[in-house]
Amino acid sequence: MTALLEVREHLKNFYSRFDVYIIPVLKFALALITFMLINKNLGFMARLQNKGVLMIAALLCSFLPANVMVVFAAAFIVLNIYALSMECAIVVFALFMLMALLYFRFSPSDALAVLLTPVCFMLHIPYVVPLVCGLVCTPLSAISVGCGVAVYYVLDYVRVNSSVLGNIEAESAVQKFKYVIDNLLMGNRSMVATAAAFAVTIILVYIIRRLSVDHSWTIATVVGAISCVVIVLVGDMTFDLGVSLSGVVFGGLVSAIITFVLQFFILSLDYSRTEHLQFEDDEYYYYVKAVPKMTVATPEKKVKHINSQKKNVSSERTTSRNVSPDRAKTPVRTARPASAAKPAAKPAARPVGTAGTVPQNTNPNAEGWRRLNSPTQSIGGIDD
Amino acid sequence: MLDENRIKTMTRMASYEENEGRKTIPIASFFRGDYISLHVVITVLGATIAFAIVIGMYVYYNMETLIADVYKLDLITVGKQILKVYGILIGVYAVLSYIIYSIRYDRAWKSLHGYNNALKKLAKMYDDDSDED
Numbered sequence: 001m002t003a004l005l006e007v008r009e010h011l012k013n014f015y016s017r018f019d020v021y022i023i024p025v026l027k028f029a030l031a032l033i034t035f036m037l038i039n040k041n042l043g044f045m046a047r048l049q050n051k052g053v054l055m056i057a058a059l060l061c062s063f064l065p066a067n068v069m070v071v072f073a074a075a076f077i078v079l080n081i082y083a084l085s086m087e088c089a090i091v092v093f094a095l096f097m098l099m100a101l102l103y104f105r106f107s108p109s110d111a112l113a114v115l116l117t118p119v120c121f122m123l124h125i126p127y128v129v130p131l132v133c134g135l136v137c138t139p140l141s142a143i144s145v146g147c148g149v150a151v152y153y154v155l156d157y158v159r160v161n162s163s164v165l166g167n168i169e170a171e172s173a174v175q176k177f178k179y180v181i182d183n184l185l186m187g188n189r190s191m192v193a194t195a196a197a198f199a200v201t202i203i204l205v206y207i208i209r210r211l212s213v214d215h216s217w218t219i220a221t222v223v224g225a226i227s228c229v230v231i232v233l234v235g236d237m238t239f240d241l242g243v244s245l246s247g248v249v250f251g252g253l254v255s256a257i258i259t260f261v262l263q264f265f266i267l268s269l270d271y272s273r274t275e276h277l278q279f280e281d282d283e284y285y286y287y288v289k290a291v292p293k294m295t296v297a298t299p300e301k302k303v304k305h306i307n308s309q310k311k312n313v314s315s316e317r318t319t320s321r322n323v324s325p326d327r328a329k330t331p332v333r334t335a336r337p338a339s340a341a342k343p344a345a346k347p348a349a350r351p352v353g354t355a356g357t358v359p360q361n362t363n364p365n366a367e368g369w370r371r372l373n374s375p376t377q378s379i380g381g382i383d384d
Numbered sequence: 385m386l387d388e389n390r391i392k393t394m395t396r397m398a399s400y401e402e403n404e405g406r407k408t409i410p411i412a413s414f415f416r417g418d419y420i421s422l423h424v425v426i427t428v429l430g431a432t433i434a435f436a437i438v439i440g441m442y443v444y445y446n447m448e449t450l451i452a453d454v455y456k457l458d459l460i461t462v463g464k465q466i467l468k469v470y471g472i473l474i475g476v477y478a479v480l481s482y483i484i485y486s487i488r489y490d491r492a493w494k495s496l497h498g499y500n501n502a503l504k505k506l507a508k509m510y511d512d513d514s515d516e517d
Contacts (some may be wrong), residue, residue, distance in 0.1 A: 037429055093435050101430040101437075102477075174447045181445055 005296040008265060024062040030145040031061035031069050032262055034115060037122045038076045041159045042072060045083035048076060070111045077151075078278040085165045085175045091184055092154060099147045110137075117148025118155060127255035131224045132262060134205025135217060149198055153191035157184055190243070193235030201228040214271045217263055218346035225256040242298075267296040390509050397502050404495060411492035420485045427481035436468055444493055 015022055035054045043049055057076075061069040076094045082089035104111045117129050129148070133141040158165060165180070201224045208220035229252035236243045269291045277288040401409065411419060443450065451456075 091441075098434050101434040105427060105430050106481070174444065178445055181441070220407055325390055 001294075002296055004264070005268075006277055009031055011265075027069065028058050028062035029334065030115075030119075031058040031072070034069065034073050037074055037119060038073060038080065041155060042077065042080040042162075044162070045082045048079060050109075057170055067111050069082075069109055070115050073115055077155065081368040082159065082163055085176070085180070087173060088158060088184070090177070091180050095150070095154065095185075095240065103143055107140065108143070109213040110141055113137075113141055113144035113262060114148040114151060117145055118152035121152045121156075124251060125227060125255050126194075127228050127252050128202035128258050131221055131255060132204040135209055135226055135259070135263065135293060136266060137202075137206075139206050145198050146298060147203060148194040148272050150191055152183055152195070153188050157188060181242045189235075189239040190241045193239060193241060194232065197228050197231035197235065198232055202238040205259060214274070214291075217267060217269075218260075221256055221259045221263065225259070228252060230254075270294045281352065285332050292359075308384065325365075385512060387509065388515075391504065393499060393502050393506050393509070397506070400499050400502075408492040408495045409499075412496050414489075416486075417487055419489050420482060423485040424478050424481045427477050431474055431477040435473055439466065474506075484492065 008261070015291065032054065035057060039054070047053070057072050061072060069088075074250055078093050081092050096321050099114070113129070113133065117126070120126050120129050129145055130142075133145055139173050161183070204227055205220045205224035208223055211220070227247050232243060232248050235241060236248075271291060272292070273292045275290045275292075277286070277290060279286050279288070412423070
Protein backbone atom coordinates (compact mmCIF):
# COMPACT_ATOMS: atom_id res chain seq x y z
CA MET A 1 0.00 0.00 0.00
CA THR A 2 2.82 2.37 0.88
CA ALA A 3 4.36 1.79 -2.55
CA LEU A 4 1.04 2.63 -4.22
CA LEU A 5 0.71 5.80 -2.13
CA GLU A 6 4.24 6.76 -3.11
CA VAL A 7 3.39 6.24 -6.77
CA ARG A 8 0.29 8.39 -6.31
CA GLU A 9 2.32 11.17 -4.69
CA HIS A 10 4.90 10.99 -7.48
CA LEU A 11 2.13 11.23 -10.08
CA LYS A 12 0.58 14.18 -8.25
CA ASN A 13 3.92 15.94 -8.05
CA PHE A 14 4.58 15.22 -11.72
CA TYR A 15 1.14 16.57 -12.65
CA SER A 16 1.53 19.72 -10.57
CA ARG A 17 4.95 20.39 -12.11
CA PHE A 18 3.98 19.82 -15.74
CA ASP A 19 0.25 20.55 -15.79
CA VAL A 20 0.83 23.29 -18.36
CA TYR A 21 1.84 20.59 -20.85
CA ILE A 22 -0.18 17.62 -19.51
CA ILE A 23 -3.62 19.25 -19.76
CA PRO A 24 -3.35 20.19 -23.49
CA VAL A 25 -1.92 16.74 -24.28
CA LEU A 26 -4.80 15.01 -22.46
CA LYS A 27 -7.35 17.27 -24.16
CA PHE A 28 -5.76 16.53 -27.52
CA ALA A 29 -5.88 12.78 -26.83
CA LEU A 30 -9.51 12.88 -25.67
CA ALA A 31 -10.55 14.96 -28.68
CA LEU A 32 -8.70 12.68 -31.11
CA ILE A 33 -10.17 9.51 -29.58
CA THR A 34 -13.66 11.03 -29.67
CA PHE A 35 -13.42 12.13 -33.30
CA MET A 36 -11.93 8.81 -34.36
CA LEU A 37 -14.70 6.89 -32.58
CA ILE A 38 -17.31 9.11 -34.26
CA ASN A 39 -15.72 8.49 -37.66
CA LYS A 40 -15.42 4.77 -36.98
CA ASN A 41 -19.08 4.42 -36.09
CA LEU A 42 -20.60 7.02 -38.40
CA GLY A 43 -18.07 7.46 -41.16
CA PHE A 44 -20.60 8.55 -43.79
CA MET A 45 -18.91 11.77 -44.89
CA ALA A 46 -15.74 11.11 -46.87
CA ARG A 47 -14.26 14.56 -46.23
CA LEU A 48 -14.33 14.04 -42.46
CA GLN A 49 -12.40 10.77 -42.83
CA ASN A 50 -9.31 12.79 -43.65
CA LYS A 51 -6.76 12.35 -40.84
CA GLY A 52 -5.55 15.92 -41.31
CA VAL A 53 -9.00 17.31 -40.52
CA LEU A 54 -9.16 15.21 -37.36
CA MET A 55 -5.69 16.29 -36.27
CA ILE A 56 -6.41 19.98 -36.84
CA ALA A 57 -9.70 19.75 -34.95
CA ALA A 58 -8.02 17.88 -32.07
CA LEU A 59 -5.18 20.40 -31.98
CA LEU A 60 -7.66 23.26 -31.78
CA CYS A 61 -9.44 21.47 -28.91
CA SER A 62 -6.17 21.03 -27.03
CA PHE A 63 -5.84 24.73 -26.22
CA LEU A 64 -9.44 25.96 -26.48
CA PRO A 65 -11.94 25.49 -23.60
CA ALA A 66 -13.20 21.95 -23.04
CA ASN A 67 -16.70 22.78 -24.24
CA VAL A 68 -15.35 23.53 -27.71
CA MET A 69 -14.56 19.82 -27.94
CA VAL A 70 -18.24 19.08 -27.36
CA VAL A 71 -19.22 21.54 -30.11
CA PHE A 72 -16.73 19.96 -32.53
CA ALA A 73 -17.98 16.46 -31.69
CA ALA A 74 -21.60 17.54 -32.22
CA ALA A 75 -20.66 19.12 -35.56
CA PHE A 76 -18.85 15.93 -36.66
CA ILE A 77 -21.89 13.83 -35.73
CA VAL A 78 -24.42 16.08 -37.50
CA LEU A 79 -22.28 16.34 -40.65
CA ASN A 80 -21.75 12.59 -40.81
CA ILE A 81 -25.45 11.90 -40.37
CA TYR A 82 -26.30 14.61 -42.90
CA ALA A 83 -24.32 12.68 -45.49
CA LEU A 84 -26.55 9.69 -44.75
CA SER A 85 -29.97 11.28 -44.33
CA MET A 86 -30.97 14.92 -44.10
CA GLU A 87 -34.09 14.20 -42.02
CA CYS A 88 -32.05 12.24 -39.52
CA ALA A 89 -29.49 15.06 -39.32
CA ILE A 90 -32.26 17.60 -38.65
CA VAL A 91 -33.61 15.50 -35.78
CA VAL A 92 -30.15 15.02 -34.24
CA PHE A 93 -29.32 18.71 -34.65
CA ALA A 94 -32.62 19.66 -32.98
CA LEU A 95 -31.83 17.26 -30.13
CA PHE A 96 -28.40 18.85 -29.59
CA MET A 97 -29.89 22.36 -29.72
CA LEU A 98 -32.52 21.48 -27.10
CA MET A 99 -29.84 20.06 -24.81
CA ALA A 100 -27.67 23.15 -25.20
CA LEU A 101 -30.46 25.68 -24.78
CA LEU A 102 -32.43 24.05 -21.97
CA TYR A 103 -29.76 22.55 -19.75
CA PHE A 104 -26.14 23.28 -20.62
CA ARG A 105 -26.86 27.00 -20.60
CA PHE A 106 -26.94 26.71 -16.80
CA SER A 107 -24.24 24.15 -16.34
CA PRO A 108 -21.71 24.39 -19.17
CA SER A 109 -19.08 22.39 -17.29
CA ASP A 110 -21.38 19.35 -17.34
CA ALA A 111 -21.28 19.30 -21.13
CA LEU A 112 -18.16 17.12 -20.95
CA ALA A 113 -20.26 14.34 -19.37
CA VAL A 114 -22.31 14.24 -22.59
CA LEU A 115 -19.10 13.63 -24.50
CA LEU A 116 -17.61 11.11 -22.08
CA THR A 117 -20.75 8.97 -21.77
CA PRO A 118 -20.87 7.87 -25.44
CA VAL A 119 -17.06 7.50 -25.46
CA CYS A 120 -17.25 5.15 -22.45
CA PHE A 121 -20.08 3.23 -24.16
CA MET A 122 -17.92 2.78 -27.25
CA LEU A 123 -15.02 1.62 -25.06
CA HIS A 124 -17.41 -0.92 -23.43
CA ILE A 125 -17.11 0.59 -19.96
CA PRO A 126 -20.38 2.56 -19.73
CA TYR A 127 -21.07 2.00 -16.03
CA VAL A 128 -17.96 3.96 -15.04
CA VAL A 129 -19.80 7.19 -15.86
CA PRO A 130 -22.67 7.00 -13.31
CA LEU A 131 -20.36 5.60 -10.63
CA VAL A 132 -17.75 8.35 -11.01
CA CYS A 133 -20.37 11.10 -11.42
CA GLY A 134 -22.10 9.91 -8.26
CA LEU A 135 -18.79 10.05 -6.39
CA VAL A 136 -17.46 13.39 -7.57
CA CYS A 137 -20.46 15.37 -8.88
CA THR A 138 -23.90 16.36 -7.68
CA PRO A 139 -27.17 14.52 -8.41
CA LEU A 140 -27.83 17.11 -11.13
CA SER A 141 -25.20 15.39 -13.24
CA ALA A 142 -27.85 12.69 -13.81
CA ILE A 143 -29.35 15.07 -16.40
CA SER A 144 -26.01 15.42 -18.24
CA VAL A 145 -25.41 11.69 -18.18
CA GLY A 146 -29.00 11.12 -19.36
CA CYS A 147 -28.28 13.42 -22.32
CA GLY A 148 -25.07 11.47 -22.98
CA VAL A 149 -27.02 8.20 -22.98
CA ALA A 150 -29.53 9.69 -25.44
CA VAL A 151 -26.69 10.78 -27.72
CA TYR A 152 -25.10 7.32 -27.63
CA TYR A 153 -28.34 5.47 -28.42
CA VAL A 154 -29.18 7.87 -31.25
CA LEU A 155 -25.71 7.30 -32.74
CA ASP A 156 -25.99 3.56 -32.19
CA TYR A 157 -29.38 3.49 -33.90
CA VAL A 158 -28.02 5.43 -36.88
CA ARG A 159 -24.98 3.14 -37.10
CA VAL A 160 -27.00 -0.10 -36.95
CA ASN A 161 -29.76 1.09 -39.28
CA SER A 162 -27.63 3.15 -41.65
CA SER A 163 -28.62 1.10 -44.71
CA VAL A 164 -32.32 1.51 -43.88
CA LEU A 165 -32.03 5.22 -43.06
CA GLY A 166 -30.10 5.88 -46.25
CA ASN A 167 -32.81 4.31 -48.43
CA ILE A 168 -36.12 5.10 -46.73
CA GLU A 169 -38.82 4.37 -49.23
CA ALA A 170 -41.19 7.14 -48.29
CA GLU A 171 -43.31 9.29 -50.54
CA SER A 172 -42.49 12.61 -48.93
CA ALA A 173 -39.92 14.24 -46.69
CA VAL A 174 -42.57 14.48 -43.95
CA GLN A 175 -43.00 10.72 -43.91
CA LYS A 176 -39.23 10.23 -43.73
CA PHE A 177 -39.07 12.67 -40.84
CA LYS A 178 -41.91 10.83 -39.07
CA TYR A 179 -40.16 7.49 -39.58
CA VAL A 180 -36.93 8.85 -38.09
CA ILE A 181 -38.67 10.39 -35.06
CA ASP A 182 -40.72 7.23 -34.40
CA ASN A 183 -37.74 4.93 -34.52
CA LEU A 184 -34.97 7.16 -33.26
CA LEU A 185 -36.58 8.79 -30.23
CA MET A 186 -40.01 7.36 -29.48
CA GLY A 187 -39.36 3.66 -29.87
CA ASN A 188 -35.91 3.52 -28.31
CA ARG A 189 -36.69 1.63 -25.10
CA SER A 190 -33.07 0.68 -24.40
CA MET A 191 -32.24 4.38 -24.20
CA VAL A 192 -34.98 5.03 -21.63
CA ALA A 193 -34.05 2.00 -19.51
CA THR A 194 -30.33 2.83 -19.53
CA ALA A 195 -30.90 6.52 -18.78
CA ALA A 196 -33.15 5.57 -15.85
CA ALA A 197 -30.58 3.06 -14.57
CA PHE A 198 -27.79 5.64 -14.76
CA ALA A 199 -29.87 8.36 -13.08
CA VAL A 200 -30.86 6.08 -10.19
CA THR A 201 -27.24 4.92 -9.83
CA ILE A 202 -25.89 8.48 -9.67
CA ILE A 203 -28.39 9.50 -7.01
CA LEU A 204 -27.83 6.31 -5.00
CA VAL A 205 -24.03 6.61 -5.12
CA TYR A 206 -24.23 10.28 -4.17
CA ILE A 207 -26.49 9.58 -1.16
CA ILE A 208 -24.36 6.68 0.13
CA ARG A 209 -20.99 8.39 -0.29
CA ARG A 210 -22.22 11.33 1.79
CA LEU A 211 -23.25 9.08 4.69
CA SER A 212 -21.18 9.32 7.85
CA VAL A 213 -20.16 5.67 7.78
CA ASP A 214 -16.72 4.14 7.36
CA HIS A 215 -15.75 3.22 3.79
CA SER A 216 -18.77 5.11 2.43
CA TRP A 217 -17.09 5.62 -0.97
CA THR A 218 -16.34 1.92 -1.34
CA ILE A 219 -19.87 0.94 -0.27
CA ALA A 220 -21.31 3.52 -2.66
CA THR A 221 -19.26 2.12 -5.56
CA VAL A 222 -20.27 -1.49 -4.88
CA VAL A 223 -23.96 -0.70 -4.30
CA GLY A 224 -23.99 1.61 -7.34
CA ALA A 225 -22.47 -1.02 -9.63
CA ILE A 226 -24.90 -3.70 -8.41
CA SER A 227 -27.94 -1.43 -8.68
CA CYS A 228 -26.96 -0.29 -12.17
CA VAL A 229 -26.58 -3.87 -13.38
CA VAL A 230 -29.85 -4.96 -11.70
CA ILE A 231 -31.88 -2.05 -13.15
CA VAL A 232 -30.54 -2.71 -16.66
CA LEU A 233 -31.40 -6.40 -16.34
CA VAL A 234 -34.89 -5.61 -14.98
CA GLY A 235 -35.35 -3.23 -17.93
CA ASP A 236 -34.23 -6.01 -20.24
CA MET A 237 -36.75 -8.45 -18.77
CA THR A 238 -39.56 -5.88 -18.83
CA PHE A 239 -39.03 -4.41 -22.30
CA ASP A 240 -37.11 -7.28 -23.91
CA LEU A 241 -34.14 -5.09 -24.82
CA GLY A 242 -31.90 -7.96 -25.84
CA VAL A 243 -28.90 -7.08 -23.71
CA SER A 244 -26.35 -9.75 -22.90
CA LEU A 245 -26.41 -10.89 -19.25
CA SER A 246 -22.71 -11.73 -19.15
CA GLY A 247 -21.86 -8.48 -20.93
CA VAL A 248 -23.76 -6.38 -18.40
CA VAL A 249 -22.34 -8.22 -15.37
CA PHE A 250 -18.77 -8.14 -16.73
CA GLY A 251 -19.16 -4.49 -17.71
CA GLY A 252 -20.39 -3.67 -14.20
CA LEU A 253 -17.45 -5.52 -12.64
CA VAL A 254 -14.84 -3.82 -14.82
CA SER A 255 -16.47 -0.43 -14.25
CA ALA A 256 -16.40 -0.97 -10.47
CA ILE A 257 -12.68 -1.85 -10.64
CA ILE A 258 -11.91 1.25 -12.72
CA THR A 259 -13.92 3.35 -10.26
CA PHE A 260 -11.90 1.92 -7.36
CA VAL A 261 -8.67 2.92 -9.12
CA LEU A 262 -9.98 6.44 -9.69
CA GLN A 263 -11.22 6.58 -6.11
CA PHE A 264 -7.70 5.77 -4.90
CA PHE A 265 -6.42 8.84 -6.72
CA ILE A 266 -9.31 11.09 -5.74
CA LEU A 267 -9.76 10.24 -2.08
CA SER A 268 -8.29 7.49 0.07
CA LEU A 269 -8.93 7.66 3.79
CA ASP A 270 -7.35 5.88 6.72
CA TYR A 271 -10.36 4.79 8.80
CA SER A 272 -8.16 3.10 11.40
CA ARG A 273 -7.14 6.55 12.67
CA THR A 274 -10.64 8.04 12.80
CA GLU A 275 -11.14 10.54 15.61
CA HIS A 276 -14.42 11.48 17.23
CA LEU A 277 -14.37 14.91 18.79
CA GLN A 278 -16.96 16.87 20.74
CA PHE A 279 -16.78 20.54 21.59
CA GLU A 280 -19.00 23.56 21.91
CA ASP A 281 -19.10 27.27 21.31
CA ASP A 282 -21.68 29.88 22.30
CA GLU A 283 -24.28 28.73 19.80
CA TYR A 284 -23.66 25.07 18.94
CA TYR A 285 -22.48 21.76 20.30
CA TYR A 286 -20.33 19.93 17.74
CA TYR A 287 -20.00 16.18 17.17
CA VAL A 288 -17.08 15.89 14.78
CA LYS A 289 -15.79 12.79 13.04
CA ALA A 290 -12.37 13.39 11.52
CA VAL A 291 -10.94 10.79 9.15
CA PRO A 292 -7.32 11.38 8.12
CA LYS A 293 -6.32 11.01 4.50
CA MET A 294 -3.79 8.37 3.56
CA THR A 295 -0.63 10.22 2.76
CA VAL A 296 2.98 9.28 2.54
CA ALA A 297 5.95 11.55 2.26
CA THR A 298 7.66 11.10 -1.06
CA PRO A 299 11.31 10.26 -0.59
CA GLU A 300 13.28 13.37 -1.47
CA LYS A 301 16.51 13.14 -3.34
CA LYS A 302 19.39 14.19 -1.16
CA VAL A 303 22.21 15.76 -3.08
CA LYS A 304 25.47 15.44 -1.27
CA HIS A 305 27.93 18.18 -2.14
CA ILE A 306 31.57 17.55 -1.67
CA ASN A 307 33.28 20.66 -0.43
CA SER A 308 35.22 21.94 -3.38
CA GLN A 309 37.98 23.26 -1.15
CA LYS A 310 38.41 19.93 0.57
CA LYS A 311 38.12 18.20 -2.77
CA ASN A 312 40.93 20.27 -4.17
CA VAL A 313 43.04 19.69 -1.13
CA SER A 314 42.32 16.00 -1.07
CA SER A 315 42.99 15.72 -4.79
CA GLU A 316 46.21 17.56 -4.26
CA ARG A 317 47.04 15.22 -1.43
CA THR A 318 46.21 12.26 -3.59
CA THR A 319 48.36 13.68 -6.30
CA SER A 320 51.11 14.33 -3.88
CA ARG A 321 50.96 10.75 -2.78
CA ASN A 322 51.32 9.61 -6.36
CA VAL A 323 54.11 11.90 -7.39
CA SER A 324 57.73 11.23 -6.93
CA PRO A 325 59.15 11.58 -3.42
CA ASP A 326 61.14 14.67 -4.47
CA ARG A 327 58.03 16.65 -5.42
CA ALA A 328 56.18 15.42 -2.39
CA LYS A 329 58.59 17.24 -0.21
CA THR A 330 57.26 20.61 -1.34
CA PRO A 331 53.89 20.93 0.50
CA VAL A 332 53.77 24.74 0.22
CA ARG A 333 53.58 24.65 -3.53
CA THR A 334 50.86 22.01 -3.58
CA ALA A 335 48.70 23.89 -1.06
CA ARG A 336 48.82 27.16 -2.95
CA PRO A 337 46.29 26.34 -5.72
CA ALA A 338 43.79 25.20 -3.09
CA SER A 339 43.90 28.48 -1.22
CA ALA A 340 43.68 30.35 -4.52
CA ALA A 341 40.49 28.52 -5.41
CA LYS A 342 38.89 29.23 -2.05
CA PRO A 343 37.06 32.51 -2.85
CA ALA A 344 35.47 31.08 -5.98
CA ALA A 345 34.27 27.98 -4.17
CA LYS A 346 32.92 29.82 -1.13
CA PRO A 347 29.24 30.24 -2.09
CA ALA A 348 28.87 26.62 -3.11
CA ALA A 349 30.62 25.41 -0.03
CA ARG A 350 28.52 27.39 2.48
CA PRO A 351 25.56 25.00 2.99
CA VAL A 352 27.78 21.99 3.07
CA GLY A 353 29.60 23.17 6.11
CA THR A 354 26.63 22.49 8.41
CA ALA A 355 25.22 19.12 7.52
CA GLY A 356 26.91 17.82 4.43
CA THR A 357 23.53 17.78 2.60
CA VAL A 358 21.46 20.50 0.99
CA PRO A 359 19.25 21.77 3.80
CA GLN A 360 15.53 21.37 3.10
CA ASN A 361 13.26 24.37 3.54
CA THR A 362 15.80 26.52 5.27
CA ASN A 363 14.14 29.45 3.55
CA PRO A 364 11.01 30.28 5.58
CA ASN A 365 9.24 31.38 2.41
CA ALA A 366 9.86 28.17 0.48
CA GLU A 367 6.65 26.53 1.70
CA GLY A 368 4.65 29.63 0.90
CA TRP A 369 5.95 29.73 -2.65
CA ARG A 370 5.21 26.06 -3.16
CA ARG A 371 1.69 26.65 -1.91
CA LEU A 372 1.27 29.62 -4.18
CA ASN A 373 2.36 27.65 -7.19
CA SER A 374 -0.11 24.90 -6.38
CA PRO A 375 -2.98 24.71 -8.93
CA THR A 376 -5.48 24.29 -6.08
CA GLN A 377 -4.61 27.62 -4.52
CA SER A 378 -7.78 29.07 -3.14
CA ILE A 379 -8.76 32.54 -2.08
CA GLY A 380 -8.16 31.46 1.50
CA GLY A 381 -4.51 31.99 0.78
CA ILE A 382 -5.13 35.62 -0.08
CA ASP A 383 -7.15 36.45 2.96
CA ASP A 384 -5.33 38.33 5.62
CA MET B 385 14.43 47.60 -4.33
CA LEU B 386 12.49 44.36 -4.06
CA ASP B 387 9.82 44.30 -1.38
CA GLU B 388 9.28 40.71 -0.28
CA ASN B 389 5.81 41.30 1.19
CA ARG B 390 4.62 43.07 -1.93
CA ILE B 391 5.90 40.27 -4.15
CA LYS B 392 4.11 37.69 -1.98
CA THR B 393 0.82 39.59 -2.14
CA MET B 394 1.09 40.12 -5.89
CA THR B 395 1.94 36.44 -6.46
CA ARG B 396 -1.09 35.33 -4.47
CA MET B 397 -3.29 37.73 -6.40
CA ALA B 398 -1.89 36.52 -9.72
CA SER B 399 -2.51 32.94 -8.68
CA TYR B 400 -6.11 33.77 -7.81
CA GLU B 401 -6.61 35.63 -11.10
CA GLU B 402 -5.28 32.61 -13.01
CA ASN B 403 -7.51 30.05 -11.27
CA GLU B 404 -10.72 30.89 -9.46
CA GLY B 405 -10.62 34.54 -10.47
CA ARG B 406 -11.12 33.67 -14.13
CA LYS B 407 -14.79 33.05 -13.34
CA THR B 408 -15.41 35.41 -10.48
CA ILE B 409 -13.70 38.62 -11.62
CA PRO B 410 -15.83 39.03 -14.80
CA ILE B 411 -18.98 38.39 -12.73
CA ALA B 412 -18.01 41.02 -10.19
CA SER B 413 -17.55 43.62 -12.92
CA PHE B 414 -21.37 43.77 -13.20
CA PHE B 415 -23.89 45.30 -10.83
CA ARG B 416 -26.03 42.58 -9.28
CA GLY B 417 -29.22 43.66 -11.06
CA ASP B 418 -27.48 43.98 -14.43
CA TYR B 419 -25.82 40.59 -14.17
CA ILE B 420 -28.96 38.73 -13.17
CA SER B 421 -31.27 40.48 -15.64
CA LEU B 422 -28.80 39.95 -18.51
CA HIS B 423 -28.70 36.23 -17.86
CA VAL B 424 -32.45 35.97 -17.35
CA VAL B 425 -32.97 37.65 -20.74
CA ILE B 426 -30.46 35.31 -22.43
CA THR B 427 -32.13 32.29 -20.80
CA VAL B 428 -35.59 33.43 -21.90
CA LEU B 429 -34.29 33.87 -25.46
CA GLY B 430 -32.76 30.38 -25.34
CA ALA B 431 -35.98 28.86 -24.01
CA THR B 432 -37.94 30.66 -26.76
CA ILE B 433 -35.69 29.17 -29.44
CA ALA B 434 -36.01 25.72 -27.82
CA PHE B 435 -39.80 26.08 -27.73
CA ALA B 436 -39.84 27.12 -31.38
CA ILE B 437 -37.76 24.04 -32.28
CA VAL B 438 -40.15 21.73 -30.41
CA ILE B 439 -43.23 23.35 -31.97
CA GLY B 440 -41.61 23.22 -35.41
CA MET B 441 -40.81 19.54 -35.02
CA TYR B 442 -44.32 18.82 -33.71
CA VAL B 443 -45.92 20.64 -36.63
CA TYR B 444 -43.67 18.92 -39.19
CA TYR B 445 -44.29 15.52 -37.56
CA ASN B 446 -48.09 16.00 -37.69
CA MET B 447 -48.09 17.94 -40.96
CA GLU B 448 -50.41 15.55 -42.79
CA THR B 449 -52.99 15.47 -39.99
CA LEU B 450 -52.82 19.22 -39.50
CA ILE B 451 -53.29 19.94 -43.20
CA ALA B 452 -56.26 17.58 -43.34
CA ASP B 453 -57.91 19.05 -40.22
CA VAL B 454 -56.89 22.68 -40.62
CA TYR B 455 -60.48 23.77 -41.33
CA LYS B 456 -61.82 21.89 -38.31
CA LEU B 457 -59.29 23.38 -35.89
CA ASP B 458 -60.23 26.25 -33.59
CA LEU B 459 -57.09 28.26 -34.26
CA ILE B 460 -57.72 30.73 -31.44
CA THR B 461 -58.00 27.95 -28.86
CA VAL B 462 -54.90 26.23 -30.23
CA GLY B 463 -53.05 29.55 -30.19
CA LYS B 464 -54.09 30.15 -26.59
CA GLN B 465 -52.91 26.67 -25.60
CA ILE B 466 -49.56 27.21 -27.25
CA LEU B 467 -49.15 30.58 -25.55
CA LYS B 468 -50.10 29.01 -22.22
CA VAL B 469 -47.43 26.31 -22.56
CA TYR B 470 -44.91 28.91 -23.73
CA GLY B 471 -45.74 31.16 -20.77
CA ILE B 472 -45.28 28.30 -18.30
CA LEU B 473 -41.94 27.30 -19.88
CA ILE B 474 -40.65 30.87 -19.90
CA GLY B 475 -41.85 31.47 -16.35
CA VAL B 476 -40.15 28.37 -15.01
CA TYR B 477 -36.90 29.15 -16.82
CA ALA B 478 -36.92 32.82 -15.80
CA VAL B 479 -37.38 31.91 -12.11
CA LEU B 480 -34.75 29.17 -12.34
CA SER B 481 -32.22 31.44 -14.00
CA TYR B 482 -32.93 34.23 -11.48
CA ILE B 483 -32.20 31.86 -8.58
CA ILE B 484 -29.12 30.28 -10.20
CA TYR B 485 -27.49 33.57 -11.25
CA SER B 486 -28.29 35.27 -7.92
CA ILE B 487 -26.46 32.46 -6.13
CA ARG B 488 -23.55 32.66 -8.58
CA TYR B 489 -23.22 36.42 -8.14
CA ASP B 490 -23.26 36.19 -4.34
CA ARG B 491 -20.70 33.38 -4.37
CA ALA B 492 -18.44 35.31 -6.71
CA TRP B 493 -18.46 38.35 -4.40
CA LYS B 494 -17.83 36.17 -1.37
CA SER B 495 -14.88 34.61 -3.17
CA LEU B 496 -13.56 38.04 -4.19
CA HIS B 497 -13.53 39.30 -0.61
CA GLY B 498 -9.98 38.08 -0.02
CA TYR B 499 -8.82 39.38 -3.39
CA ASN B 500 -10.16 42.84 -2.57
CA ASN B 501 -8.36 42.77 0.78
CA ALA B 502 -5.15 41.92 -1.04
CA LEU B 503 -5.73 44.81 -3.46
CA LYS B 504 -6.19 47.25 -0.57
CA LYS B 505 -3.07 45.91 1.12
CA LEU B 506 -1.10 46.38 -2.09
CA ALA B 507 -2.40 49.91 -2.56
CA LYS B 508 -1.37 50.73 1.01
CA MET B 509 2.12 49.36 0.37
CA TYR B 510 2.50 51.61 -2.68
CA ASP B 511 1.20 54.59 -0.69
CA ASP B 512 3.71 53.91 2.08
CA ASP B 513 6.50 53.69 -0.47
CA SER B 514 5.55 56.98 -2.11
CA ASP B 515 5.39 58.67 1.32
CA GLU B 516 8.90 57.44 2.11
CA ASP B 517 10.18 58.81 -1.21
